[in-house]
Amino acid sequence: MRHEPVMVAEVVELLVPSRGGLFVDCTVGLGGHSRALLEAGADRVIGLDRDAAALDIAREALAAWRDRVELVHADYRELDRVLDERGIAAVNGALADLGVSSMQLDAEGRGFSFRRDEPLDMRMDQSRGPTAAELLRDVEEAALADVIFQHGEERYSRRIARAIVAARRESPVTTTGRLAAIVRGAVPRRGYQRIDPATRTFQALRIWVNRELEGLDAFLFAAARRLLAGAKFAVITFHSLEDRIVKHAFRAIARAEAAIRVLTKRPLVPADDEVAGNPRARSAKLRAIERLA
Numbered sequence: 346m347r348h349e350p351v352m353v354a355e356v357v358e359l360l361v362p363s364r365g366g367l368f369v370d371c372t373v374g375l376g377g378h379s380r381a382l383l384e385a386g387a388d389r390v391i392g393l394d395r396d397a398a399a400l401d402i403a404r405e406a407l408a409a410w411r412d413r414v415e416l417v418h419a420d421y422r423e424l425d426r427v428l429d430e431r432g433i434a435a436v437n438g439a440l441a442d443l444g445v446s447s448m449q450l451d452a453e454g455r456g457f458s459f460r461r462d463e464p465l466d467m468r469m470d471q472s473r474g475p476t477a478a479e480l481l482r483d484v485e486e487a488a489l490a491d492v493i494f495q496h497g498e499e500r501y502s503r504r505i506a507r508a509i510v511a512a513r514r515e516s517p518v519t520t521t522g523r524l525a526a527i528v529r530g531a532v533p534r535r536g537y538q539r540i541d542p543a544t545r546t547f548q549a550l551r552i553w554v555n556r557e558l559e560g561l562d563a564f565l566f567a568a569a570r571r572l573l574a575g576a577k578f579a580v581i582t583f584h585s586l587e588d589r590i591v592k593h594a595f596r597a598i599a600r601a602e603a604a605i606r607v608l609t610k611r612p613l614v615p616a617d618d619e620v621a622g623n624p625r626a627r628s629a630k631l632r633a634i635e636r637l638a
């Protein structure tokens with residue numbers, strides 16, 4: 346499976362792995378960014394991911410550097426514990442490339458995509474927590490509408506929630522195909538549609554199932570505390586909800602700590618040729634901070 350890490354040149358330029366040292370990749374995914382850091386001179390990389398299947402792929406992708414890489418099945422919100430357990434006080438650079446990977450979207454049986462009909466799972470970490478189908482079975486209509494509105498920025502959230510609750514009275518909503526059909530049937534048809542009408546609802550449910558926004562700012566603060574003098578922390582996001590959290594957290598971190606500087610007043614975005622070659626990069630935004638002392 347081909348996987349293009351997003352904004353990899355920008356990440357390498359910012360984190361300067363050519364100076365050597367230890368880097369923590371908080372979302373190692375398929376290993377694309379970690380590989381670039383190692384190729385450019387990083388002495389050691391610790392890679393976290395909550396998805397065990399992703400770590401298997403990263404292990405293969407990084408096999409050539411196996412002595413310099415440690416892959417850990419962990420949530421990035423456990424960063425302090427992961428570093429403490431290894432006796433690491435601070436690192437030479439850190440990266441978080443948030444959201445889902447192309448593998449998670451494309452692999453069969455994960456339930457992230459409305460392009461295929463399969464069980465509605467959507468968990469990044471399939472070893473724990475309820476699936477989307479389980480959450481949809483019990484949630485109240487008003488709470489579901491809030492999830493779809495807040496995490497999907499979907500203006501038809503109430504109609505969609507009502508349609509899902511009506512459908513589940515007939516039988517539980519357990520597949521991506523049925524969910525997509527319910528959503529498509531619930532929103533008004535307008536002429537040309539740029540995206541599938543189910544897109545926002547699927548994004549919202551995915552964020553809800555994985556609690557993607559909870560504790561994100563606490564993690565950003567924790568990672569900032571782990572930077573050595575001169576070390577940078579780069580974060581790539583793929584939607585406005587996350588970008589907003591990163592922007593505000595970075596400002597708050599810099600206000601609270603004189604030694605931290607925000608490097609990106611405006612986020613960096615991928616160059617046109619990257620977007621042309623990798624549509625997934627289209628919505629990427631990169632923000633970074635640096636610890637000066």
Ligand SMILES: C[S@@+](CC[C@H](N)C(=O)[O-])C[C@H]1O[C@@H](n2cnc3c(N)ncnc32)[C@H](O)[C@@H]1O
Pocket residue numbers: 348349350351371372373374375376377378379393394395396399419420421422442443444445446447469
């Ligand atoms: C966009 S992909 C990263 C791709 C990676 N940079 C690469 O080059 O292959 C995001 C990854 O973050 C992981 N992830 C998402 N939320 C996480 C969390 N809270 N803790 C740890 N990993 C997480 C996902 O499982 C996914 O593999």
